[in-house]
Amino acid sequence: MSVPVPFRPLPRGTEGVTYEHGPDSSRLPGVPAGETIEMLWAQSAVYPGTSRRVWVHVPAHEGSAPVAALVVFNDGWWYLDPAGEVRGAVVLDNLVHQGDIPFTIGVFVEPGVVVGAEQPKNRNVEYDAFDDRYATFLVDEIVPMVTARYAVTDDPGRWVVCGGSSGGNAAFTAAWMRPDRFRSAVCFLSSFAQMPGGNPYPDLLARSARKPLRFFLQAGHRDLNWNAPARNWLAENLRVGAALVEAGYDARLVLGDGGHSPNHGGVLLPDALRWALAPPA
Known part of the structure; x- marks a missing residue:
């Protein structure tokens, strides 16, 4: 069935375009706030010597917390900050309360910091x-760390990984590498263009057997190097989106007029999570 979309005039120019957040990105009357706890992880075997903060957000519930779906957000605080563009915990509270998604715990993971290093940021x-x-x-x-405190479903169809910019291609790669755990990835303005050795996915998708994965991608007309012949963020996202649908994946690509900003992805997050956590068709 066709879904009517209200008319909105197209801006004449695309410099400085921002999108207005919908109601699900703000605290709604009658929706109780969930609980957010902060933890420190400094014992990594995968990234030795790193330390990072992790926030776990649990929407409000009666009695013991139900068995939860799971959404992991890269760039933890950027995606958690209630005054920021994404407001992940606010969105989870609203969607869970409205019954739009199952009871879902959000895990907001900061990139690592290499303690004592001259260049401590380990994000890239x-x-x-x-x-x-x-x-x-x-x-x-x-x-x-989460399952030690809360009951989380073992169903990979209810595990989502989400991120933007470099966190977007990290989300894509995490799902690609571990489809046994993450079946959906939400990727905003992914930095495929700056992956060492180049963007592997257009070729890889074309020659690999289809995996049981779903991808929600967002790209921007004025993303970094949008009109450049190399390291073009827009072009690489379009290539990945095309390769996904050509390979038969369940995928959505939303193209906006903004630049390299979390604004549009934040506006889309409620609908992206509804899509990612919907029961299989």
């Missing part, structure tokens, strides 16, 4: 690599 090492380290780190180190 973790997020832009094409290997299974980050997926292993999430599954073997971070998720057990």
Whole structure:
């Protein structure tokens, strides 16, 4: 059935375009706030010498918490910050309360910091690599911190990994490497263009057997190097989106007019989670 979309005029120029958040990205009357706890992880075997903060958000519930679906958010605080563009915990509270998604715990994971290093930020090492380290780190180190406290479903169809920019291709790679755990990835403005050795996915998708995965991608007309012949964020996202549908994947690509900003992805997050956590057709 066709879904009517209200008319909105197209901006004449695309410099400085921002999108207005919908109601699910703000605290709604009558929706109780869930509980967010902060933890520190400094014993990584996958990324030795790193330390990072992790926040776990549990929507409000009566009695013991139900068995939960799981959404892992890369770039933890950027995606948790209730005054930011994404507001992940606020969105989870609203969607769970409305029954739009199952009871879902959000895990907001900061990139690692190498303690005592001259260049301590480990974000690009973790997020832009094409290997299974980050997926292993999430599954073997971070998720057990959550399951030690809360009941989480073992159904990979209810596990989602989400991120933007380098965190977007990290989400894609985590699902690609571990489809036994993450069956959906939500990827905003993914930095496929800066992966060491180049973007592997258009070729890999074309020659690999289809995996049981679903992908929600967002790209921007004015993303980094949008009109450049190389390291073009827009072009690489379009290539991945095309390769996904050509390979028969259940995938959505939303194209906006903004630049390299979390704004549009944040606006889309409620619908992206509804899509990612919907029961299989």
